[in-house]
Amino acid sequence: MEEFIADHKSSMLFSLILFILIITLKIIFTSIARKVGKLSDFNPVRTNLIIKYINIVLTTLAIITLTFISGVNYKDLGVLLSSVFAVIGVALFAQWSILSNITAGVIIFFSFPFKIGNTIRIMDKEILDPDNPEREVFVIEDIKAFHLHLRSPKGEIITYPNSLVLQKGVVLISTYKDEEIEEPKENS
Known part of the structure; x- marks a missing residue:
């Protein structure tokens, strides 16, 4: 066990820093979204929806960063990611209107008069x-x-x-x- 900790000390430290950074960004972005929602007198349901989007983006970034911290082979990761993005790209192209409506919903939240x-x-x-x-x-x-x-x-x-x-x-x-x-x- 001690050998494992000694071998992976730096990656565990970076993972801890990433975890603290993601939690801090979540708190900051959530408070900003709540303030914008309160100042603009938005429905709390809309504010919670934007907070959900923020959490999804931060979680995705954390997973991607953790993969790089853990030392995954970039060649294997490239093949995996290209396959996944090819499937996602075809799915998003087929559902482009849904993606554009979600994006427009986020824009409307922050700038719709x-x-x-x-x-x-x-x-x-x-x-x-x-x-x-x-x-x-x-x-x-x-x-x-x-x-x-x-x-x-x-x-x-x-x-x-x-x-x-x-x-x-x-x-x-x-x-x-x-x-x-x-x-x-x-x-x-």
Whole structure:
């Protein structure tokens, strides 16, 4: 046992440093995501989803780094990784829209100027109805990882992909706080 510890002392030390670094980064990134969520008044479910993404990325980086620390043969690792990435690449190409919607969901979390309860108009020719402009207005019911839930004036729930929200123009008509404020009356 002592011989094993003596032979692998440096790799165990690097593994311990990596573990402490990953835990520290997890705490820092989680607190940043929670602060952004709180300052921007985001739904806690959305904040927890972003924290889950952060944990997945940090875990993946830790596993990759641990493989290099443990001294895996790079030639064998290259063959393994190229095979795995070939399969993953084909799968992600087949599911590109899902990947782009997840990425758009993360971008929307950090920089989307609209929140749940806002009334919006999406400048998409497939949604726009020149005969009935009321149909163009939607209230954001929920923001998920892959799509938005929008409520039409008729009460219909429409799911709209996150990637399209970033590609199309979105007009903010009113916020949920605007509806509580009364309009000032004009003096005649």
